[in-house]
Amino acid sequence: MTVAPRSPPAAESAGGAPAAYRSRPHEPFLVHRGLRYLWVAAAVVAASVVAYAIHRPRLGVANGGTWLGYTLGVIAAALVLWLAYYRIRKRRYGVGRQPLTAWLSAHVYLGIAVVVVATLHAGFELGPNVHGLTWVLLVVVVLSGIVGALAYARYPRQMTRNRAGVALDDLLNQIATLDAECRAASLDLDDALARAVHAAGTDTRIGGGWWRRVVGRDDRCPTRHALDLARSRARDAVGSDARPLRRLITLLARKDALVGIARREARMRTLLGLWLYVHVPATVGLLTALALHVVSVFWYW
Amino acid sequence: MRARVSTVIRRHRAAELVRHAEIDAEPIRIGRGAGNEIHLADPRVLLLAATLHRDEDGLRLVAAPGQEVELNGALVPGARLRAGDRVLIAPFEIEVTEPEPGFDLGCRITSVAAIEEANRPTTDAATEVVGRVGRGRGVVSWLVLLAVLVPFGLLPGIAHHLAGSEEPAPMLGARPPPTPMQGLRALWSSGPMSGAHGFFGERCGVCHRAAFERVTDTACLACHRDLRRHADPALLADEGRADTATCRACHAEHRGQRQAVRDDDAFCIGCHGDIRAGAPTSTLVDVRGFAAEHPEFRLAGYRLTIEGAADTWADARGAPAVDRSDLSYAHRAHGGAKDGVPHPTKGRWKFTCGDCHDAEPSGPGFRPPRYDHHCAECHRIRLEEEQAATALPHANAELVRSLTVDLLTAAASRGAVPAAAEPESPLAAVLARLPEPTAPDRVAALERAVAAPSFGEALCGLCHVVVPTDGGGWTTRPTRVAESWLAYGRFDHRRHGQIGCNDCHRATESPSARDVIIPGIDTCRHCHDAPGSARSVAMRCVDCHDFHHLGPSFTPAH
Numbered sequence: 060m061t062v063a064p065r066s067p068p069a070a071e072s073a074g075g076a077p078a079a080y081r082s083r084p085h086e087p088f089l090v091h092r093g094l095r096y097l098w099v100a101a102a103v104v105a106a107s108v109v110a111y112a113i114h115r116p117r118l119g120v121a122n123g124g125t126w127l128g129y130t131l132g133v134i135a136a137a138l139v140l141w142l143a144y145y146r147i148r149k150r151r152y153g154v155g156r157q158p159l160t161a162w163l164s165a166h167v168y169l170g171i172a173v174v175v176v177a178t179l180h181a182g183f184e185l186g187p188n189v190h191g192l193t194w195v196l197l198v199v200v201v202l203s204g205i206v207g208a209l210a211y212a213r214y215p216r217q218m219t220r221n222r223a224g225v226a227l228d229d230l231l232n233q234i235a236t237l238d239a240e241c242r243a244a245s246l247d248l249d250d251a252l253a254r255a256v257h258a259a260g261t262d263t264r265i266g267g268g269w270w271r272r273v274v275g276r277d278d279r280c281p282t283r284h285a286l287d288l289a290r291s292r293a294r295d296a297v298g299s300d301a302r303p304l305r306r307l308i309t310l311l312a313r314k315d316a317l318v319g320i321a322r323r324e325a326r327m328r329t330l331l332g333l334w335l336y337v338h339v340p341a342t343v344g345l346l347t348a349l350a351l352h353v354v355s356v357f358w359y360w
Numbered sequence: 361m362r363a364r365v366s367t368v369i370r371r372h373r374a375a376e377l378v379r380h381a382e383i384d385a386e387p388i389r390i391g392r393g394a395g396n397e398i399h400l401a402d403p404r405v406l407l408l409a410a411t412l413h414r415d416e417d418g419l420r421l422v423a424a425p426g427q428e429v430e431l432n433g434a435l436v437p438g439a440r441l442r443a444g445d446r447v448l449i450a451p452f453e454i455e456v457t458e459p460e461p462g463f464d465l466g467c468r469i470t471s472v473a474a475i476e477e478a479n480r481p482t483t484d485a486a487t488e489v490v491g492r493v494g495r496g497r498g499v500v501s502w503l504v505l506l507a508v509l510v511p512f513g514l515l516p517g518i519a520h521h522l523a524g525s526e527e528p529a530p531m532l533g534a535r536p537p538p539t540p541m542q543g544l545r546a547l548w549s550s551g552p553m554s555g556a557h558g559f560f561g562e563r564c565g566v567c568h569r570a571a572f573e574r575v576t577d578t579a580c581l582a583c584h585r586d587l588r589r590h591a592d593p594a595l596l597a598d599e600g601r602a603d604t605a606t607c608r609a610c611h612a613e614h615r616g617q618r619q620a621v622r623d624d625d626a627f628c629i630g631c632h633g634d635i636r637a638g639a640p641t642s643t644l645v646d647v648r649g650f651a652a653e654h655p656e657f658r659l660a661g662y663r664l665t666i667e668g669a670a671d672t673w674a675d676a677r678g679a680p681a682v683d684r685s686d687l688s689y690a691h692r693a694h695g696g697a698k699d700g701v702p703h704p705t706k707g708r709w710k711f712t713c714g715d716c717h718d719a720e721p722s723g724p725g726f727r728p729p730r731y732d733h734h735c736a737e738c739h740r741i742r743l744e745e746e747q748a749a750t751a752l753p754h755a756n757a758e759l760v761r762s763l764t765v766d767l768l769t770a771a772a773s774r775g776a777v778p779a780a781a782e783p784e785s786p787l788a789a790v791l792a793r794l795p796e797p798t799a800p801d802r803v804a805a806l807e808r809a810v811a812a813p814s815f816g817e818a819l820c821g822l823c824h825v826v827v828p829t830d831g832g833g834w835t836t837r838p839t840r841v842a843e844s845w846l847a848y849g850r851f852d853h854r855r856h857g858q859i860g861c862n863d864c865h866r867a868t869e870s871p872s873a874r875d876v877i878i879p880g881i882d883t884c885r886h887c888h889d890a891p892g893s894a895r896s897v898a899m900r901c902v903d904c905h906d907f908h909h910l911g912p913s914f915t916p917a918h
Contacts, residue, residue, distance in 0.1 A: 257404050354517075
């Protein structure tokens with residue numbers, strides 16, 4: 060992992076108070092401020108593990124009912140609530156001293172730490188009940204969050220490289236323009252090829268359902284079919300007959316390349332959002348289960 | 361053939377434009393190809409879709425070989441055209457109009473599905489291409505919330521609320537299967553019940569009497585009625601140890617089959633390490649572990665009487681324990697002789713401990729020796745040695761005296777009162793007190809002689825303590841053979857079977873029946889040490905001591 064250099068000292072504000080930390084441009088959230096929140100999370104984990112190791116429960120078995128168990132439980136619950144608050148915080152731009160990058164960095168590392176704290180809180184005792192469900196949902200939330208963090212660490216850069224700086228709308232407009240040119244270029248060609256070109260313009264799908272977007276390719280792509288058909292015609296064409304075919308092949312090949320770029324863009328955008336379909340609902344379930352866990356524990360104290 | 365063709369060009373959100381063209385050809389070809397007279401520039405149109413011919417009957421439309429065209433809604437290979445006919449060559453509609461003067465044909469061509477619209481799927485907005493981020497997450501979130509809240513929250517909560525306090529299921533006999541409501545309540549359980557409580561595990565209300573209240577001792581003692589308290593809860597509460605006084609301080613439930621009892625030394629030493637810090641009036645000695653700071657055993661005999669009451673006795677702390685069983689028995693006299701002792705039927709008999717000490721069938725100790733089983737073979741109760749046929753029973757003194765009188769009276773009636781051959785025998789003790797055989801009150805005199813303590817001493821004194829009674833007679837003092845000398849401790853002989861009896865008990869060296877041959881703690885320390893020792897067998901407090909002591913109480917003096 061690349062460690063980002065430490066940020067320069069915070070400048071003094073006009074009033075003499077230290078100004079809020081400003082992230083370096085494009086500083087990855089995982090290495091924000093020299094992995095500050097990784098160390099914070101590691102400290103939380105280390106303190107919890109040490110306390111668990113040296114703790115001798117009165118009844119000999121670590122569990123959530125000891126003083127350490129309650130302490131770790133309170134810490135874990137507070138962390139879960141704070142982590143869930145991130146969803147609200149990220150929509151309140153410009154609020155607070157810490158930039159959103161800091162919140163996201165802390166969200167990731169402390170989210171991983173809370174699994175350790177919660178597990179020690181339970182004393183590794185899990186069962187088929189609301190308490191075990193809470194732990195399972197917590198793990199699901201954190202694992203999906205890790206997937207999301209890895210996606211955000213990987214795909215944005217790939218997306219920029221994939222589109223080469225062209226916006227997706229512009230890319231789609233280019234494809235539409237190429238469709239019109241292909242259509243015009245196919246008017247004097249044979250009917251089968253003209254139909255294929257027409258189908259390439261009407262039936263080529265870039266987005267579509269979840270699976271199609273995640274897979275990111277279409278093995279029966281009409282554009283590719285039209286391109287292959289045009290190439291097969293070009294092999295037999297000579298002289299003036301070959302000229303419109305070559306132009307059509309050029310256009311279709313360019314469209315095929317652009318469609319591939321658009322599909323990869325759609326795939327990566329989908330993957331960037333897909334984990335949230337687990338992360339967010341599981342978080343809702345976790346908060347519900349956490350409330351039930353607390354109520355049930357103290358109902359039958 | 362001259363034709364005037366009007367082509368309607370639609371533009372999105374723009375005015376309709378019409379382009380007019382005049383054609384003079386025979387026939388007039390219609391198709392996608394640029395060489396056609398009517399050029400329909402759309403890939404969906406065939407290169408040559410149809411031709412128009414003029415004959416004497418007018419205009420005739422002929423579809424391309426093997427093709428059909430749609431005329432007024434019907435597919436036909438060809439047809440005669442009249443004004444008002446509509447020919448559809450996708451996506452174009454050709455409406456035949458009345459020809460203007462000088463023309464044979466008039467038609468109006470309209471694109472019913474512009475090519476731009478047909479191409480729309482690839483020009484969708486980016487959001488439609490990649491899908492709308494977040495669409496459906498709210499629905500999924502609500503479904504997850506309900507999936508958690510209803511089965512894990514609402515239903516168990518309702519079940520708990522409706523159940524209230526409950527009685528445990530019967531321990532014996534068939535138990536009803538858990539109801540669905542009880543099954544729902546298990547979703548709030550923090551873990552499976554221990555084995556001892558598993559038979560009512562689905563009935564939460566047995567222990568949890570009220571919501572948001574900790575389990576009270578009352579709930580525990582509802583079943584464990586006769587359980588002895590370790591100490592007075594009020595005393596512990598006064599000393600600020602109220603938490604220690606509760607059942608839950610030591611017993612953890614919902615931990616599965618794991619033992620639900622606290623058994624670590626630290627728990628015991630927490631109080632007993634400095635007992636007077638918490639209980640200033642206590643007379644107990646501080647204990648800080650088995651290895652070093654455990655006091656010498658204080659032996660205190662006890663036994664349970666037939667009525668079930670505890671019979672206890674103890675000596676002052678520091679004084680050597682004395683056997684007060686009132687039974688004369690010298691271990692050395694029986695087992696100390698290397699060549700054994702005389703036996704009436706076995707010759708010289710070498711005693712072992714097991715000849716008298718029978719292990720308890722299901723217990724850690726031994727049953728007290730019994731006369732019938734362990735003594736009678738050698739020590740028969742007789743007036744004299746040679747009167748084997750007239751042995752007396754091992755019964756209470758009154759019965760023995762009565763039988764003795766009957767025995768001697770019967771002998772006298774036969775004129776065969778025996779002479780005492782053994783001067784120390786019971787018979788000699790009787791005969792020494794009898795009057796002349798001719799005396800009229802000989803039977804009464806016989807009764808008096810048998811009632812004399814000297815007779816009792818001669819008959820029973822070898823083993824028992826004979827004491828005079830108020831009526832001038834005698835009796836034997838009841839024996840009190842201790843069942844255990846470790847009043848607050850526990851020693852399991854079964855777990856020490858590999859060790860010889862004499863390795864711990866110096867029985868063959870004990871000359872007196874008042875010796876208590878229980879070994880001291882140093883003997884135990886030869887093999888045992890505190891937990892954590894690598895060289896000795898670990899010894900915890902609970903290995904010898906019961907928290908809920910089942911034996912007699914020695915408080916407060918002990």
